[in-house]
Amino acid sequence: MTTRQTHLTTARQTPEVAPDAVYVTGWGVASPLGMGAADFSKAFVEERDALADVTAMFEEKLPADRAFAIPDFQVRDHLGRKGTRFFDRSTALALVACDQTLQDTGFAVTDENRGQVGLILGTTSGSVKSTSDFSRETITEDRPYLVNPVLFPNAVMNCAAGQAAIWYGLKGVNTTIAGGRMAGIAALRYASRSLRWGDADALLVGAVEEFSPHNAWLTHLPGGSAPAGEGAALFMLERGEALLASGRRPDAEIMAVASASADPADRPAFVEAFADCVRQALREAGVGPGDLWAVAPGSGPESAIETATLEAGLGGDTVRRLPVARLVGECHAAQGALQLAAVLAHHRQDAALDGRPALITSFTPEGGVGAAVARGWQR
Incomplete structure (x- = not known):
């Protein structure tokens, strides 16, 4: 296997930017x-x-008093x-994350570039609370109007995007991907292809999930x-040629994204x-298991499926695992x-992690599986 050992150092380094590669330039x-990236990173x-205590958030009964x-x-x-x-709530979270991303990137959307700047957003099925509330009003409210038409856009799955x-x-590509826990990886894959095919010059890419009684x-x-x-997390993705032209330093390179499906009833x-x-x-990233500094799984260590997968896929269980589920909970579409x-x-x-790759993994109960490899650098 060809590896990128020459990039794996423990000191701050200047990224080697390839013109046709896809990079995160802010998030x-x-x-x-x-x-925002700074506060989230530190925490x-x-x-x-x-x-947090969520007992006062909704009138409806919740299964637990505390949630993320x-x-x-x-x-x-x-x-x-x-x-x-x-x-x-989904739209609000997504827009705030977009705002934070544009600030972090320093990217200005202008009349000259807005036609080539787009958004790829992952979701489960939009705002489930909005859809459910709107549907309920058609039964419970008085005729002839039944529902508040102003709220209808919130019931559409691509409302946030x-x-x-x-x-x-x-005014560029605008796509909503309904992928459940695979939505983040699916959005990365879609965006990477769109950039490489020249469908856009820059894309805000990520996913969102709201907390509600339904979720x-x-x-x-x-x-x-x-x-x-x-939560919501958005990343500005651009091709390397844009960074080379401007002299900007990337946050990360999206080295590879892979996805597949299988029958979850057949566990092995x-x-x-x-x-x-x-x-x-x-393999697509050109790195081996020993090159990884960490794995960021979608589930906690109690997930027998993800644990068995990492042991089989990496040839053992020696790579550091980031405690994503323990620190953010189950965020469904936003998890990836x-x-x-x-x-x-x-x-x-x-900065000691500069240039070192990490693995991100995700699966859905319905049979979707995915993995991505990214290497990052300190700002």
Whole structure:
């Protein structure tokens, strides 16, 4: 196997940027651990406890009193009051994360470039609370109007992506990917291809999930071990040629993204398909298991599937695992994006990791499996 040993150093280095490679040039997070890359990075590396009391958030009964949510989150505190009154929670989280990403990147959307700047956003099925509330009103409210039409856009799955494009004036590719826990990796794969094919010059890429009674019960009823969570993480992706032209330093390179599917009812075959996906990502990235400084799994160590997959795919269980699920909870669609944010958080805090690759893995109960390899640098 060809490896990139020449890049794996323990001192701060100048990234070797390839014109046709895809790079992260900035990122942002809206999470209980912090708003923005800097706050999230510090909190994640310090492994702060972000569990919050959620008993006052909703009138509906919740399965637990504490969750990885942001009880005091108000979009107007970040984007102002004008135009934000009717945003659902998913849209609000996504727009705040977009705002943080644009600030972190220093990227200016102008009339000259907005046609080549787009957004790829992962979700489970949009704002489940908005959809459910709107549907319930058609039964419970008085005729002839039944529902508030102003709230209908929130019930559409691509609401967050559409509102973000309007808010920031993005006229390029605008895609919503419904992938559940695979949404983050699916968005990275879609965006990487779009950039390489010349469909866009720059893309905001990530995923979002809101905390609601619906998602809390969805997490709890199947016997999930991690408390329900919420958050959004967005990354600005650009081709290397843009960085070479401007002289900017990247946060990370997306070295490879792989995905597949298998029958989850056949546990051994499913694990093997997942492990093959890991091997494929490593092979495409040109790195071996021994080159990895960490793995950011979507589940905790109690996940027998992910544990068995990593042992099979990496030839053992010696690579450091980042405690993503323990620190952010079960964030469904946002999980994969937060896994990448966790990797980049350590790079923000530690120059000794410059140029070293990490692995991100994810799977869904329905049979989707995915893996991505990224190497980062300190700003």
